[in-house]
Amino acid sequence: MPVRERPVRILAIESSCDETAAAIVDGGWRIRANVVASQSDLHSTTGGVVPEVAARQHLRALVPVVRKALADAETTWSQIDYVAATRGPGLPGALIVGLNAARGLAFARGLPLIPADHIEGHVRAAWLRDAVEGAPPLPALALVVSGGHTELLLVLEDGAFERVGATRDDAAGEAFDKVARLLGLPYPGGPPISALAAQATERRLRLPRAWLRGTDDFSFSGLKTATRQLLEEPAPPAGAEVAWAFEESVCDVLSLKAVRAAERLEVRALIIAGGVAANARLRQRVRERAAAVGLPVCIPPPALCTDNAAMIAAAAHEHLDAAVDAAAPLDILPTASRVGSRSRAMRRRAR
Ligand code: KG4
Ligand code: ZN
Numbered sequence: 001m002p003v004r005e006r007p008v009r010i011l012a013i014e015s016s017c018d019e020t021a022a023a024i025v026d027g028g029w030r031i032r033a034n035v036v037a038s039q040s041d042l043h044s045t046t047g048g049v050v051p052e053v054a055a056r057q058h059l060r061a062l063v064p065v066v067r068k069a070l071a072d073a074e075t076t077w078s079q080i081d082y083v084a085a086t087r088g089p090g091l092p093g094a095l096i097v098g099l100n101a102a103r104g105l106a107f108a109r110g111l112p113l114i115p116a117d118h119i120e121g122h123v124r125a126a127w128l129r130d131a132v133e134g135a136p137p138l139p140a141l142a143l144v145v146s147g148g149h150t151e152l153l154l155v156l157e158d159g160a161f162e163r164v165g166a167t168r169d170d171a172a173g174e175a176f177d178k179v180a181r182l183l184g185l186p187y188p189g190g191p192p193i194s195a196l197a198a199q200a201t202e203r204r205l206r207l208p209r210a211w212l213r214g215t216d217d218f219s220f221s222g223l224k225t226a227t228r229q230l231l232e233e234p235a236p237p238a239g240a241e242v243a244w245a246f247e248e249s250v251c252d253v254l255s256l257k258a259v260r261a262a263e264r265l266e267v268r269a270l271i272i273a274g275g276v277a278a279n280a281r282l283r284q285r286v287r288e289r290a291a292a293v294g295l296p297v298c299i300p301p302p303a304l305c306t307d308n309a310a311m312i313a314a315a316a317h318e319h320l321d322a323a324v325d326a327a328a329p330l331d332i333l334p335t336a337s338r339v340g341s342r343s344r345a346m347r348r349r350a351r
Pocket of ligand 2: 118122146147274275306307
């Protein structure tokens with residue numbers, strides 16, 4: 001028998017928050033199928049995700065989503081080499097559903113199981129080659145902006161991650177979601193805020209920016225409070241002007257701090273990932289600022305920025321040797337992110 005000639009094929013499951021997703025990815029980069037069942041309609045009226053509601057919906061959606069991924073990829077179980085699933089960070093009840101489904105499938109098919117990190121997945125979306133031209137050169141700096149995280153992570157040549165900065169309070173996506181609620185917009189707040197901002201005509205309102213100079217950290221709670229106070233005034237500005245000023249503030253801070261840190265750390269590329277990276281204004285501002293200093297930028301297409309399982313397969317592909325036997329007693333309870341937890345090397349101080 002010749003040595004296998006085809007790339008490793010991974011079936012991955014993502015269920016950390018409110019998207020039930022399954023994907024089949026070859027070689028860590030080629031997407032064969034990428035199915036996402038969003039629960040956003042279910043959560044739109046509650047202004048956020050109710051964990052128990054999310055977990056129950058994952059249970060309902062998982063089997064059809066996995067079946068559709070197999071059908072879309074025109075693949076059979078005999079052609080799958082590994083099963084992967086998000087182990088964390090995320091909502092424990094939601095993670096347990098996906099992890100156990102993956103474990104059950106791996107056990108039934110006699111396949112090894114790879115528990116993957118959700119944040120690493122967001123970053124690895126930039127390696128999905130349908131997503132961007134070629135893989136990002138390393139070392140790279142990754143800005144991960146999602147509903148639960150705002151982090152600057154250094155991706156070293158060996159693929160290890162080192163945390164450079166993070167939010168001190170709200171995540172960028174969380175700020176979008178909370179301000180959307182203040183404006184009477186549905187969850188998730190990012191897309192409706194952008195749509196409302198596009199209707200602004202005056203574009204003169206200025207909301208505060210928390211620069212946290214001298215650090216690579218972020219803060220968005222002050223902006224959220226300032227927005228709320230503005231809306232509580234007797235004669236507040238039009239919602240569209242507020243949405244525009246809010247989006248400008250977030251995108252200004254994120255783009256400037258990320259590009260400055262990338263320059264200072266002398267990385268070869270800047271990656272922007274996570275749900276908020278689907279934001280058109282953020283993508284534009286990052287591209288403008290990076291181009292001005294000759295820094296290559298990798299931003300996955302919007303559908304690969306928001307939660308999906310292709311990114312989980314891409315992350316799992318980096319950890320084939322961490323695969324476990326699904327039949328053995330497992331220590332894969334949902335965890336907080338382990339990415340970047342490695343001790344931080346001395347970094348030159350942020351300006
Ligand atoms: O990565 P993601 O899908 O899930 C988490 O891991 O949290 O990110 C979801 C977050 C939500 O807060 C949502 O409002 C935000 O990403 N988001 C956006 C946009 N699309 C999604 N924020 C701004 N602009 C968008 N177009
Ligand atoms: Zn996410």
